[in-house]
Amino acid sequence: MLKEIFSLDYTKLQIHALVNNVVFVAITVNVLSPAIILSVLWNHSNSQKLIIWYIISFVLGGIRVFVGGRLKKYIEKNSAQKIRFYFISYLFIIATNALLWGILICFGIHYADSTYMFFLMTVLFALIAGSTITLGSVFLAPLIYIIFIVLPMFFVLELYDFDLLHMMEIMLIISFIVLMLKTSYRNKKMLQENQIHVDLLAQYQNITNNSGIVSKTDFKGVIIFINENFCKIYGYTKEELIGQTHSIVRHPDTPQLIFEKMWNTIKNDKKTWNGIIKNRAKNGESYYVSATVSPIFDIKGNIKEYMALSHDITSIMSDKKQLYDYLSINKLSILIMVQIEDYITLENFYDKSTLEKMEFSFGESILSLFPNECNFDKVYYLENGLYACVKSRRDCQQSKEYLEKIIKNFMLNVEKHKIKLDTIEYDISVVCSFSYGALSLYEDVKLGIEKAIENKKRIVYADGLYGYEYEGALKNVETLKTLKVALDDKKVLSYFQPIIDNKTLKVSKYESLVRLLDKNNKILSPYEFLDVAKKGRYYLQITKIVLENSFAILNNIKEGVTINISVLDIESYEIQIIIKNLLKEYKDSAKRVTFELVESEDIKNFDLIIKFITEVKKLGVQIAIDDFGTGYSNFERLLQYQPDILKIDGSLIKNIKSNELSKNIVETIVLFAKKQNIKTVAEFVESEEIYKIVKDMGIDYSQGYAFGKPQELD
Numbered sequence: 001m002l003k004e005i006f007s008l009d010y011t012k013l014q015i016h017a018l019v020n021n022v023v024f025v026a027i028t029v030n031v032l033s034p035a036i037i038l039s040v041l042w043n044h045s046n047s048q049k050l051i052i053w054y055i056i057s058f059v060l061g062g063i064r065v066f067v068g069g070r071l072k073k074y075i076e077k078n079s080a081q082k083i084r085f086y087f088i089s090y091l092f093i094i095a096t097n098a099l100l101w102g103i104l105i106c107f108g109i110h111y112a113d114s115t116y117m118f119f120l121m122t123v124l125f126a127l128i129a130g131s132t133i134t135l136g137s138v139f140l141a142p143l144i145y146i147i148f149i150v151l152p153m154f155f156v157l158e159l160y161d162f163d164l165l166h167m168m169e170i171m172l173i174i175s176f177i178v179l180m181l182k183t184s185y186r187n188k189k190m191l192q193e194n195q196i197h198v199d200l201l202a203q204y205q206n207i208t209n210n211s212g213i214v215s216k217t218d219f220k221g222v223i224i225f226i227n228e229n230f231c232k233i234y235g236y237t238k239e240e241l242i243g244q245t246h247s248i249v250r251h252p253d254t255p256q257l258i259f260e261k262m263w264n265t266i267k268n269d270k271k272t273w274n275g276i277i278k279n280r281a282k283n284g285e286s287y288y289v290s291a292t293v294s295p296i297f298d299i300k301g302n303i304k305e306y307m308a309l310s311h312d313i314t315s316i317m318s319d320k321k322q323l324y325d326y327l328s329i330n331k332l333s334i335l336i337m338v339q340i341e342d343y344i345t346l347e348n349f350y351d352k353s354t355l356e357k358m359e360f361s362f363g364e365s366i367l368s369l370f371p372n373e374c375n376f377d378k379v380y381y382l383e384n385g386l387y388a389c390v391k392s393r394r395d396c397q398q399s400k401e402y403l404e405k406i407i408k409n410f411m412l413n414v415e416k417h418k419i420k421l422d423t424i425e426y427d428i429s430v431v432c433s434f435s436y437g438a439l440s441l442y443e444d445v446k447l448g449i450e451k452a453i454e455n456k457k458r459i460v461y462a463d464g465l466y467g468y469e470y471e472g473a474l475k476n477v478e479t480l481k482t483l484k485v486a487l488d489d490k491k492v493l494s495y496f497q498p499i500i501d502n503k504t505l506k507v508s509k510y511e512s513l514v515r516l517l518d519k520n521n522k523i524l525s526p527y528e529f530l531d532v533a534k535k536g537r538y539y540l541q542i543t544k545i546v547l548e549n550s551f552a553i554l555n556n557i558k559e560g561v562t563i564n565i566s567v568l569d570i571e572s573y574e575i576q577i578i579i580k581n582l583l584k585e586y587k588d589s590a591k592r593v594t595f596e597l598v599e600s601e602d603i604k605n606f607d608l609i610i611k612f613i614t615e616v617k618k619l620g621v622q623i624a625i626d627d628f629g630t631g632y633s634n635f636e637r638l639l640q641y642q643p644d645i646l647k648i649d650g651s652l653i654k655n656i657k658s659n660e661l662s663k664n665i666v667e668t669i670v671l672f673a674k675k676q677n678i679k680t681v682a683e684f685v686e687s688e689e690i691y692k693i694v695k696d697m698g699i700d701y702s703q704g705y706a707f708g709k710p711q712e713l714d
Contacts, residue, residue, distance in 0.1 A: 008087065010138050012075045015087055018138045019068035053107075057100050064093045091144060094135065098145040101127060102152035213289065213310040216296075219303055221245050233312055235282035246308075251280040255329050266295050266306060276313070276325065288314045288322075319380040323388055327441055332393040334436040336407065338366065339449045340385030341429040354421065361419045362428055363387055369413040371406050373398065386449065393436055400436075400461060407432045407459055433460045440466040479532040482518050487541055491517035494549035495710035499562070499681060499703045502695045509560040509594060511703065512550040513710045514542060534568065543569055544578055551582045551593070553713055560592035562624060567598075570612045571605065583619050591620035594645065598626050606640065613641055624681070628669065638676070646673050648699070650684030656693055663693075670698050 067090050074082035105123065127149060135141035213233060216225040226241050234241075234249050241248065250259075254277055265273040272294040279287050289310040295303045327333055340346065340362065346355060359381070366379045366387055373396075376389040398406070411430060419426040433448025435441060448462025486492050496510035516524040533539040550563045569575045583590055595616060597609075613623050624645035625638065638646075648669055652662045666682075673680045682694040685704030694702060 008084065008140070010087075010140075012078075012083070014138050015083065016072060016075050018135060018141055019071050019090065053100065053104055057097070060093060060097055060100065064090070064097070067093060091141060094141050095144045095148045098148035099152065102149040105149070106152050213308075213312065215246070215308045215310075217246070217306045217308075219305065221306070224305065233281065233287060234279070249279045249281070251278040251286055253286075254278045257329070262293060266293055267303070270295055270297075270303065277310075286314070287312055319388075320382050323380045323382070323390060324442065326390055330390075330392040332437070333441060334391050334393060334396050334398075334403065334434070335441050335445045336389045336403075336432060336434040337382075337445045337449050338387045338389075338410075338430050338432050339453070341431050341453075343385035346385070357421050358419055358426055358428070359385060361421065365417060365419075369417060370410050373402075373406055388445075403434055403436075404459060404461065407434060411458065431458055431460075433462045435462040437463060476532050476535075479529050480536050480538070482524075483516070483529055483533055483536070483538045483542075485519060486516050487538060492542055492545045493517065493712065494546055494553070496553065496561070496713050497703060497710040498708040499701050500707045502691075502700060502702055507559050508701060509562050509592075510553070510557065510713070511562045511596070511710075512546060512553075512564070514546050515710070539568070540572065540574055543572075543575055547575075547578055547582055551586050551589075554586060554589040554592060556713065560594060560622075562594040562596050564598055564626065565595045567609065570609055576612070579616070583616065583621070587619070591622075593620075594622040594624050596624045596626040596647065597641065597643075610640060627683075638678075643678060645679045645681060647681040647683055647703075650704075653682045653690065653694065653704075654684045654686060657689060666694075666699075667697060674698065 067086055071083065071086040071090055074086060135145060212227075213229045214225075214227040215223055215230055217223050223241050223244050223246065226238060230236075230241070231238060236248070258275060258277065262273045262275065265271050272292060274290075274292050277289055277291050279289055281287060290313050291308055291310040293306060293308045296305045296307055298304045327335070340359070346358075350358070363379050363381050366389070367376055370376060370389065375396075376391055378389070380388040380390070382388055411432065414428060414430050417428070419428060431449065431452040433445045433452055435444045435448065437444070443466035444462040444464065447465040448460040451462075451465065452458070452460040493515045495513045495515045497513060498507040499509040499511060500506065501508045514526050514530070516529055518524055530539075530542075533542055547563065550561050553561060583593075586593075597613075617623060622644040623641060624647055625641065625643045626647050627649040628646045646669065648666055652666050655662045656666060670680055679700045680698075681701040681703055682690075682699045683703050685691050685694060685702040685706045687706055690704075691702055691706055
């Protein structure tokens with residue numbers, strides 16, 4: 001507490017307020033006031049001593065004026081070291097001045113008649129009160145003053161006897177001293193807090209002025225202040241702008257509706273408005289600014305003026321954002337997107353610089369390649385070879401069929417068009433998507449481009465596509481919720497379907513198949529949730545449960561178990577660890593385990609797959625290739641994987657009795673497998689007739705509803 005009281009930690013504003021009264025204090029306290037006391041004491045004491053006191057007091061007052069002036073000078077220069085030196089010096093002068101006053105009052109008590117005692121106490125009272133007023137901005141100053149003026153007086157008073165009235169006055173002075181010091185200390189804390197806020201506000205104002213575009217208008221919208229950044233970006237001088245309205249920088253492209261909404265917000269609703277405005281500089285150059293406009297109120301709550309703070313966002317204002325702005329203002333519009341076909345191929349074929357030049361050149365020519373019926377004003381470049389043209393429905397009212405005809409003509413013009421870079425000509429083809437409407441227009445047409453590429457269509461009418469995708473997304477969310485509940489409630493199950501030896505008709509193995517029970521205990525097949533699980537964060541948990549269930553069943557059956565393993569599983573470090581731990585735990589049963597590799601186009605690392613196969617085969621595990629004969633499986637892959645079993649795809653087996661091509665393919669696979677000493681399994685054996693066919697063809701095993709559906713095993 002004492003450390004805080006006697007601390008020199010004061011703001012420049014507080015110190016400046018302390019020395020600002022120096023001239024007034026020096027004249028009134030050190031020149032005029034002593035004259036009254038001297039006139040009282042002149043006939044009761046040594047006048048020579050009084051003259052010496054007066055001269056010292058006068059000189060000290062002059063020094064105080066000088067030091068105070070120097071202190072103010074260094075406050076303005078912000079010289080911390082000099083401020084501290086002169087501040088301490090100034091406090092020393094205050095202490096010396098107070099001591100002189102204390103000596104003078106003690107001198108008066110000693111020499112003057114007792115009738116003057118009340119007068120001297122009153123002077124002391126006034127000096128204490130005056131010190132808290134004139135020196136109160138720095139709490140330490142009145143504290144030092146009071147200590148040095150009071151201590152000598154109380155020392156002298158101890159030598160005299162006083163009546164009750166004088167004692168009461170002394171007690172009153174002491175109480176007043178305590179009250180004054182308490183008030184002064186509270187004022188000190190308040191001033192410090194205020195100064196902190198003032199300093200912060202000054203910094204905020206400085207940052208805002210340096211980083212933003214600031215302007216103020218009166219109640220009528222006439223500009224009364226602008227900062228340097230405003231002049232710099234728009235190219236006007238302050239003299240040209242003051243007295244004008246903001247219409248001087250308004251761009252004609254910015255709809256009047258934006259300003260109507262802004263004025264309604266700030267003037268009628270008395271709230272802050274935020275938005276993006278397109279403005280125009282003196283030289284005609286366009287700028288996009290992110291603007292915040294707010295009303296400024298007087299103490300009665302009436303709007304006094306308006307203040308606007310803007311930031312130039314032109315450099316980061318993409319065509320996509322500008323397109324969004326257009327669609328948000330023009331609720332009902334026609335939007336056409338044009339995508340350079342096979343853009344990824346072009347990226348791989350041409351260097352970045354050449355491709356950028358091609359994109360720019362094509363973008364510049366799009367408007368000229370479009371028929372003139374809709375007269376588009378601008379091409380929006382949306383990156384990666386994607387462009388857009390938009391028009392308000394009010395200005396272009398053609399039907400869907402007519403728009404499609406326009407786009408076909410545009411595509412014919414593109415096919416004839418040559419992009420010339422230096423001496424080389426390049427051909428470009430495009431796919432297009434279009435729609436008109438108000439809701440999700442951008443999303444619809446963008447999705448239409450994706451569908452055109454995916455389905456290899458030239459033109460897609462995209463009305464409502466986003467809505468369909470949104471419904472699919474909602475369904476996926478529900479599936480994820482079902483998955484979470486099933487995992488929490490342990491309702492992820494393993495079903496097992498028998499695989500029959502075609503010679504003995506006995507069960508040789510069981511294929512482990514995952515199932516899920518929903519909240520209504522309905523059994524869901526993996527087709528209903530597994531793809532969604534792979535995109536979410538539950539796939540690893542499901543795979544872990546399936547693996548653990550599949551290995552655990554080995555304790556209850558004498559047959560083998562086949563387990564589906566995808567490329568995603570093998571590439572997962574966590575799943576590989578689970579598999580290795582289970583094989584270690586069930587090492588005596590490893591020979592009864594078969595891993596069915598489910599192939600896909602997502603294989604990124606063949607070496608990792610081959611390494612996995614090699615490691616598990618060393619432990620006695622067999623490898624089967626699932627769905628062989630279709631999809632991504634091929635004979636070259638067999639040479640790499642060297643499997644023990646081929647599972648012939650069910651799409652070939654179920655048509656084998658009526659489709660000669662399917663039968664020929666299966667016969668080829670069986671012949672190849674026998675030569676390589678690889679066992680074969682026919683999937684989708686749904687009837688005895690199909691069973692006889694596959695058995696006669698030499699297929700080793702059969703799997704299908706003819707022999708048993710997937711079910712839980714005890």
